[in-house]
Structures are given as structure tokens and as C-alpha cells.
Amino acid sequence: MWIVAIAWMYVALMMALAEATSPQGTYLGAVITLVFYGVAPTALVMYLLGTPGRRRARRQA
DSSP: OHHHHHHHHHHHHHHHHHHHHSTTOOHHHHHHHHIIIIIHHHHHHHHHHTHHHHHHHHHHO
């Protein structure tokens, strides 16, 4: 699970870098690309996939 998240963040970072270095691209566009294609989806998926573990830990406590 972690390797997929790391790989996806790498892809999103490369997309943002391409946006920032493109003649038509902007730094704001790069930040938006990184947040909306990388950070937000990864955080959401990691949160959803971690739900069973959190539930199990709460029951054991």
C-alpha cells in the first residue's frame, strides 16, 4: 500500500514539475496540480484504507 502511495506522489510531483517548467505553465498551476492530483487523493485513499485498522485498535482499547 505504501509503495503505491509513494509512486503516485512521485508521478504527481513530476506532473507539477512539468507544469512549472513549461513555457505556458505557472507555479500556481504546479501547486494546484500537486495538491489536486497528488496530496488530496493520496490522503483520502490512505485515510479510507486505514479505517479498518483504526476500528480494530479502538475495539482493543
